[in-house]
Amino acid sequence: MLYLIGLGLSKGDISAKALEIAKKCDVAYIERYTGRISDDDVNELSESIGKKFKILKRPSFEDNVAELIAEAAEKNVGVFIEGDPLIATTHKILFIEAKTHGVEIKVVHSVSILTAAMGESMLDFYRFGAVCTIADWSEHYRPVSFYETIERNLGMNLHSILFLDFDESEQASPDLRRVSGIFKAAEKQYGRGILNEEREIIILHNVELDTQKNLLAKIGELDDIELGRGPTLIVIPAKLSDIEKELVDAVYRQE
Amino acid sequence: MLYLIGLGLSKGDISAKALEIAKKCDVAYIERYTGRISDDDVNELSESIGKKFKILKRPSFEDNVAELIAEAAEKNVGVFIEGDPLIATTHKILFIEAKTHGVEIKVVHSVSILTAAMGESMLDFYRFGAVCTIADWSEHYRPVSFYETIERNLGMNLHSILFLDFDESEQASPDLRRVSGIFKAAEKQYGRGILNEEREIIILHNVELDTQKNLLAKIGELDDIELGRGPTLIVIPAKLSDIEKELVDAVYRQE
Numbered sequence: 001m002l003y004l005i006g007l008g009l010s011k012g013d014i015s016a017k018a019l020e021i022a023k024k025c026d027v028a029y030i031e032r033y034t035g036r037i038s039d040d041d042v043n044e045l046s047e048s049i050g051k052k053f054k055i056l057k058r059p060s061f062e063d064n065v066a067e068l069i070a071e072a073a074e075k076n077v078g079v080f081i082e083g084d085p086l087i088a089t090t091h092k093i094l095f096i097e098a099k100t101h102g103v104e105i106k107v108v109h110s111v112s113i114l115t116a117a118m119g120e121s122m123l124d125f126y127r128f129g130a131v132c133t134i135a136d137w138s139e140h141y142r143p144v145s146f147y148e149t150i151e152r153n154l155g156m157n158l159h160s161i162l163f164l165d166f167d168e169s170e171q172a173s174p175d176l177r178r179v180s181g182i183f184k185a186a187e188k189q190y191g192r193g194i195l196n197e198e199r200e201i202i203i204l205h206n207v208e209l210d211t212q213k214n215l216l217a218k219i220g221e222l223d224d225i226e227l228g229r230g231p232t233l234i235v236i237p238a239k240l241s242d243i244e245k246e247l248v249d250a251v252y253r254q255e
Numbered sequence: 256m257l258y259l260i261g262l263g264l265s266k267g268d269i270s271a272k273a274l275e276i277a278k279k280c281d282v283a284y285i286e287r288y289t290g291r292i293s294d295d296d297v298n299e300l301s302e303s304i305g306k307k308f309k310i311l312k313r314p315s316f317e318d319n320v321a322e323l324i325a326e327a328a329e330k331n332v333g334v335f336i337e338g339d340p341l342i343a344t345t346h347k348i349l350f351i352e353a354k355t356h357g358v359e360i361k362v363v364h365s366v367s368i369l370t371a372a373m374g375e376s377m378l379d380f381y382r383f384g385a386v387c388t389i390a391d392w393s394e395h396y397r398p399v400s401f402y403e404t405i406e407r408n409l410g411m412n413l414h415s416i417l418f419l420d421f422d423e424s425e426q427a428s429p430d431l432r433r434v435s436g437i438f439k440a441a442e443k444q445y446g447r448g449i450l451n452e453e454r455e456i457i458i459l460h461n462v463e464l465d466t467q468k469n470l471l472a473k474i475g476e477l478d479d480i481e482l483g484r485g486p487t488l489i490v491i492p493a494k495l496s497d498i499e500k501e502l503v504d505a506v507y508r509q510e
Binding site for chain 1: 261263264265266267268269270271272273274275339340341342343344347348350351353354362364365366367369370371373374375377379380381382383384385386387388407411413462463498501502505506
């Protein structure tokens with residue numbers, strides 16, 4: 001049996017069910033990606049479930065699929081994954097190999113950044129359009145297609161969640177100065193004024209960690225905000241409803 | 256201090272952090288809505304945190320806001336809520352009263368049906384449009400506007416999540432025969448062929464419970480499927496990508 005077990009967004013998010021199943025597993029793997037679960041956290045978790053973790057790395061995860069399924073045909077194998085485990089395609093493809101070999105997979109869901117962010121933003125759950133990601137730019141890879149998703153959502157008066165890429169070696173999302181530069185470049189390319197300097201956006205940094213910061217800022221102010229390490233995401237609100245406005249004012253505006 | 260603590264989708268979903276905070280609370284309230292957390296579960300949880308729960312009912316929740324905040328100005332008050340606690344506006348409005356009275360609110364996130372369902376459907380996280388709900392029909396209330404959301408999503412080749420209303424006294428979502436009737440009526444009103452009998456949809460029932468059922472079925476087959484008690488939701492897929500098709504085949508189609 002293969003268990004895909006969500007770790008949520010911070011050390012304490014692990015569920016009672018996850019701990020119980022982990023104790024029954026013969027082997028435990030862990031995949032960390034956004035650095036929300038530190039080395040100390042892993043050691044602590046390892047002690048509480050009474051076994052050592054083998055580390056899986058995201059880029060090589062797909063190379064390990066056949067091996068994991070073969071192992072799970074013989075033993076109870078637990079794979080611990082940050083967030084809610086079936087969000088990334090990387091983890092879902094285990095089901096294809098599992099089906100071929102008649103291996104059962106059970107999923108233990110956990111806290112996901114998507115709904116945590118929707119909630120923390122204070123915006124209405126029913127008013128979010130498709131999510132998008134800003135991949136970090138390199139010399140030859142400068143994607144700006146996220147602009148189209150935001151534009152399409154705004155055209156329907158829907159909010160957008162914009163995930164920022166996470167650099168595993170830096171343990172951080174691109175800083176907001178960099179994001180501001182990407183916004184300007186996308187605006188220059190599309191020129192529809194959607195990411196103009198006056199637009200207010202919500203910035204959610206290190207959600208569920210002690211270092212969590214929730215901010216409301218104009219795009220023109222991004223250059224002056226320092227966040228530090230950890231994952232960041234941005235919410236681009238459509239026109240706020242009355243109750244959303246009241247909530248955003250209560251939570252995000254200082255007197 | 257007011258703690259809003261997510262209970263997730265089933266008894267075992269409560270997190271280590273939630274249990275720790277619950278033990279420190281002077282008073283504990285619980286709001287159950289979808290029947291995922293049974294009376295026995297509440298008693299068990301009550302024992303493990305060493306205090307009795309006071310029950311809050313959704314319809315009267317908003318009447319209790321001022322009282323809850325006044326109490327949280329004096330004591331540590333925990334409010335346990337199914338799913339991820341900041342999804343319903345009902346719970347978010349606590350922030351408005353809290354701000355007025357200078358009371359701090361802390362949130363402990365938990366498993367949400369939204370991302371659990373996105374994952375269980377095996378469809379791509381980035382390809383979901385806005386969610387919608389079918390409110391159960393009564394003689395004078397027969398809303399079909401969910402059809403417009405689904406149509407808009409399909410028009411952009413995006414998947415739709417369709418929540419079904421939950422009847423607290425019946426402890427169930429409307430059965431699929433009823434849903435089929437609502438689909439037919441909406442199709443009759445809009446007539447754009449979106450909910451035609453041949454369309455394949457994904458049905459997710461009792462996600463994270465032992466009685467979970469995930470099904471792929473044509474709309475024309477809904478009349479013949481019995482699910483029983485508990486919450487149900489429906490995913491209306493847009494055109495599947497190659498990897499989605501492979502995943503749906505692996506998970507949903509029997510040989």
